[in-house]
Amino acid sequence: MKLSEEEIERFREELAEILDYVKQLENADTKGLEPTYQVTGLKNVTRADKPLDYQAKPDDLLKRAPDTLDKQFKVKRVIT
Amino acid sequence: MADWEPISVIADKVQKGELKAVDLVKRSFDMIGRTKDFDAIISVPEARAIERAKEIDAQIAKGQKVDRLAGVPFVAKDNFLTFSGKTTAASHMLENFEAPYQATAINRLEVEGAICVAKSNLDAWAHGSSTENSDFFVTKNPFDKTRVPGGSSGGSAAAVALKIAPFALGTDTGGSIRLPAAFCGIVGYKPTYGLVSRSGVVAMASSTDVIGPLAASVAEASIILDVMAGRDELDSTTIERDTEGYDVQTSKFKLQNAKIGVIDEYLTEDLEPGVEKQVDAVIQKLKQAGTKIEPISLPSLPLALAVYYIICPAEVSSNLARYDGQRYGLFAKDAKNLEESYMLSRELGFGAEAKRRIMIGSHVLSSGYFEAYYQKAQTVRTKIINEFTSAFKKFDFLIGPTSPTTAFKIGAKTKDPLKMYLSDIMTVAANISGNPAINLPAGFSNNLPVGLQIIAPMHADRQLLAFAKSVEELLA
Numbered sequence: 001m002k003l004s005e006e007e008i009e010r011f012r013e014e015l016a017e018i019l020d021y022v023k024q025l026e027n028a029d030t031k032g033l034e035p036t037y038q039v040t041g042l043k044n045v046t047r048a049d050k051p052l053d054y055q056a057k058p059d060d061l062l063k064r065a066p067d068t069l070d071k072q073f074k075v076k077r078v079i080t
Numbered sequence: 081m082a083d084w085e086p087i088s089v090i091a092d093k094v095q096k097g098e099l100k101a102v103d104l105v106k107r108s109f110d111m112i113g114r115t116k117d118f119d120a121i122i123s124v125p126e127a128r129a130i131e132r133a134k135e136i137d138a139q140i141a142k143g144q145k146v147d148r149l150a151g152v153p154f155v156a157k158d159n160f161l162t163f164s165g166k167t168t169a170a171s172h173m174l175e176n177f178e179a180p181y182q183a184t185a186i187n188r189l190e191v192e193g194a195i196c197v198a199k200s201n202l203d204a205w206a207h208g209s210s211t212e213n214s215d216f217f218v219t220k221n222p223f224d225k226t227r228v229p230g231g232s233s234g235g236s237a238a239a240v241a242l243k244i245a246p247f248a249l250g251t252d253t254g255g256s257i258r259l260p261a262a263f264c265g266i267v268g269y270k271p272t273y274g275l276v277s278r279s280g281v282v283a284m285a286s287s288t289d290v291i292g293p294l295a296a297s298v299a300e301a302s303i304i305l306d307v308m309a310g311r312d313e314l315d316s317t318t319i320e321r322d323t324e325g326y327d328v329q330t331s332k333f334k335l336q337n338a339k340i341g342v343i344d345e346y347l348t349e350d351l352e353p354g355v356e357k358q359v360d361a362v363i364q365k366l367k368q369a370g371t372k373i374e375p376i377s378l379p380s381l382p383l384a385l386a387v388y389y390i391i392c393p394a395e396v397s398s399n400l401a402r403y404d405g406q407r408y409g410l411f412a413k414d415a416k417n418l419e420e421s422y423m424l425s426r427e428l429g430f431g432a433e434a435k436r437r438i439m440i441g442s443h444v445l446s447s448g449y450f451e452a453y454y455q456k457a458q459t460v461r462t463k464i465i466n467e468f469t470s471a472f473k474k475f476d477f478l479i480g481p482t483s484p485t486t487a488f489k490i491g492a493k494t495k496d497p498l499k500m501y502l503s504d505i506m507t508v509a510a511n512i513s514g515n516p517a518i519n520l521p522a523g524f525s526n527n528l529p530v531g532l533q534i535i536a537p538m539h540a541d542r543q544l545l546a547f548a549k550s551v552e553e554l555l556a
Contacts, residue, residue: 001438002427010432014497015439021498022386022444022453028460035458036465038287038317039514039538040274045316052313055181064180064408075406080417 084246087152087300088329091193094151097140101133101151101195108153108197111244118220120229120238121155121198128164129153129197136193147192149307154189155239155248158199159206159282162186169282170214171204173409173429183280184315185249185291185308192307197245200235205400206251206284207433208232209259209503212494215431220490222264223528227487230260230503233294237264240294247295247304253284254388255482255507257292261519262482262531267552268294269301272539273514274319276305277312285395286317288388288511298520298549302328305541322542333546335554336370339475344377346480346506346533354525359481362522362532365554376475378467383460384509389501390444390457391512396434397441403429436497465513472537477547481506482519482531506533516541518548522555 003011058071067074084090093099108129112121136151156162159169161179168174186196203213211219211234219234221227222241229238233250237260240248250257252270261268269292276291283289293304310321342363347356366373405411405425412424430438444453471478483506493500510517515535522532534551536544 001430001435002423003435007432007435011436011439014436015443017498018389018436018440018501019443021501022389022457025383025386025390025456025460026452028380028383028456028463030456030459030463033459033462033466035455036462037458039465040317040319042274042317042319047313047316060180061407064177065406066411066413073407076415076418076421078418 084243087149087246087303090152090246091148091150095140095146099151101136102130104151104153105129105133105195105197108245111242112198115242115244117225118222118238118242119217120200120219120235120242120244122158122168122170122201122216123165123199125162125164125196129195132195149189150193152194153197153245154194155198155200155236155245156186156196157202157233157236157250159202159251160186160249161280162196162199165199169205170202170216171429172215173403175410177409181280184277184312188308198239200239200248202235203232204431205282205434206232206253206256207437209500210493211235212490213431213433218490221487224487226489228263228490230263230487232256234260236294237261237266237268240266240296247293247300249291250294251281251289251291252511253289254392254511255504257294258482258507258517258519258533259504261294263487263529265521265529266294266296267298267301268519269305270510270517271305271309271541272516274317275541276308277315277318279312279314283399285392286399287391287395298545298552299329302326302545324542326542326545328545328549331546331549333550335550338371338477338547340366340371340373341376341471341475341478342373343381343478343480344375345381350484351481352485352525355481355484355486355530358523358525358530359532362555369554376471376478378471380460380463380467381509384464384512385501385505387457387460387464387512388508390453393437393441394445394454396437397445400434400438461512464509468513468515477544478535480533482533486525486528486530510535514538516544518544520548520552
């Protein structure tokens with residue numbers, strides 16, 4: 001991500017303040033506790049490995065891209 | 081303009097031919113025109129709405145039965161993918177994006193006969209508490225144009241308060257349904273995490289994002305939840321619905337049976353006196369109604385905001401990585417090579433708050449900081465969940481204010497991102513833990529609405545709605 005000089009100055013202060021605020025967690029006693037990454041308790045939700053008859057078709061997705069070639073996304077030159 | 085009749089009455093009249101769906105949709109368009117000054121709406125999918133309304137009227141003329149939302153107009157926050165017109169997430173990145181498919185929530189509402197009449201404003205990507213972070217314009221509070229409607233679902237909350245439609249959809253990742261509902265004096269419902277499919281909704285923080293209704297009353301919100309709730313094979317995090325459903329229109333919850341905990345930590349914060357007064361009044365009324373009501377301390381709740389501002393940006397930085405300009409969304413034409421096209425597309429497509437969250441998120445997930453920030457936050461999350469679990473062994477519901485203040489002035493917090501984040505101090509905990517929670521209007525302070533928050537155990541959505549309906553009647 002590109003940032004302007006002004007953005008860099010502004011974000012430097014703001015992000016420092018935000019990170020300083022979240023640092024208060026350092027003092028929380030979490031001995032013996034495990035992290036919680038998700039709250040549903042669901043595990044290994046699977047479905048049959050078959051294509052769904054879905055609302056959007058490949059062409060619907062491709063036509064939203066800035067450039068395509070032979071049903072593929074075309075990007076700018078990688079090495080210049 | 082008069083209030084909308086209850087959703088069930090509207091649908092019934094449409095089914096009987098006493099009301100035309102086309103006229104209901106036109107009434108919404110008329111209200112959008114009349115309330116333009118409030119800037120609640122980003123776009124109006126007019127042609128499709130009229131077409132759908134005509135279809136419904138034609139089906140009914142032929143004697144066919146349309147489902148329980150026949151002809152009922154609604155507003156969707158503009159981070160719900162919808163056919164016809166644009167889905168922008170109020171961002172420059174998606175300013176010209178036309179969705180190739182619709183959100184499951186929208187499809188389920190349409191199957192029952194509801195009609196999307198407008199896409200509402202939000203903080204871009206749903207990042208914010210005031211709708212001032214919209215990349216397009218600021219929505220004004222329906223009660224005072226110099227104040228914010230709350231956020232991030234500020235356009236949806238304002239649309240319901242301005243009577244543009246009987247209900248609206250929002251998303252709530254850290255309070256984004258409940259806070260604007262509180263500031264705009266309406267009901268806002270945040271379901272248990274996973275109850276409503278997130279398929280087709282622009283992802284913010286995937287482990288706390290939920291979808292819910294904003295409406296004039298609890299009964300109205302409950303019908304909409306009932307239509308949307310349940311497993312969806314397009315979202316593997318969705319959970320089973322309650323076998324009895326969520327529609328509480330006819331339920332009669334006896335308040336004297338309720339055991340209610342008043343959250344200490346939310347009453348000792350810097351509460352605005354008018355908010356404190358209204359919340360106290362609710363507590364007194366609940367006592368008089370015979371509920372068992374006592375204070376309860378959840379000592380880790382004040383840490384929830386710090387937990388949130390690690391988890392949320394971490395997930396945001398991951399979810400926003402897809403907006404690289406290559407497949408859809410804004411694309412920087414002038415870039416010389418691939419790398420520059422990523423950099424420039426993001427520079428132009430993301431506003432200041434998205435950039436902040438991408439940077440914080442990338443930082444807290446980076447090697448060397450991951451344990452200290454991200455993992456620590458997820459462990460404090462466990463501590464918060466444990467405190468809720470033990471509180472709910474003693475109490476059926478927990479209550480407190482939704483926000484420490486009423487709607488604040490436009491511009492009051494935009495210069496200070498941390499101050500803006502603190503607006504969510506009382507709502508984020510339920511997102512961290514996944515618990516269902518509701519905002520109920522609880523009177524006014526200086527002519528601005530005050531919001532009461534009720535939090536319930538995981539999966540107790542039906543009970544929460546039934547209880548909230550009885551509290552609503554008590555406060556009426």
